[in-house]
Amino acid sequence: MAKLSGKPDCCWVADAPKTDFPELVGAQECDAAIVGAGIVGLTTALSLLEAGKAVIVLEARQVGRQVTGRSSAKITAQHSLIYRYLIDTAGHEIALAYAEANRRGVATIREWIETLQIDCDLEPKSAFTYTCDPRTYAGMWVMTV
Incomplete structure (x- = not known):
């Protein structure tokens, strides 16, 4: 359980260790340069x-401390x-x-958590979309994931 600081910050990053990677210096060879080390960039x-x-x-x-660190982590x-x-x-x-692309993405993340032994407290839960006004989403298509 995270110990929250009481400061106005996101709970996901409250006790996350700071990263200290070296600054990129000089020309580097690579096949791809990814800008941003959030969940999309790192994935x-x-x-x-x-x-x-x-x-x-x-x-x-x-x-992981900007958009990803302030997300719902869902x-x-x-x-x-x-x-x-x-x-x-x-x-x-x-x-x-x-x-199907989204299902594969969820499955890939679950696979990485297991195979890379990522300690992240993953908790599979059901998800629902609902309305208090049945006219609002008349004819809504329902998908099971």
């Missing part, structure tokens, strides 16, 4: 490394009403492709 870097690419990650501040394939929007604007097949 991209890890995927490229697993594909055998040489990667440099650039971060101006602290690893890993989900349930993104508001995006599926309804995709069905209405791009069609059912595109919505299904988006859903």
Whole structure:
């Protein structure tokens, strides 16, 4: 359990150790340069490394402390009403492709947590979308992840 400082900051970074990586100096060779060491940047870097690419990650501040560090820390394939929007604007097949990409992303993160033995207190939970006004989301498409 994190010991919160009482200062106005996000609980996810309250007791996270500070990172101290060396500053990039001079020209460097790589296949890809990733700008930002949040969850998206580091996920991209890890995927490229697993594909055998040489990667440099650039971060101006602290690893995982900006947008990622102030997020809900929720890993989900349930993104508001995006599926309804995709069905209405791009069609059912595109919505299904988006859903499958998100399912694969969630599965990949779970796999990395297990295989890399990441101590992150992952707690699988059910997710629900609901309304108090049944007219609000009439005809909403429901997806099970």
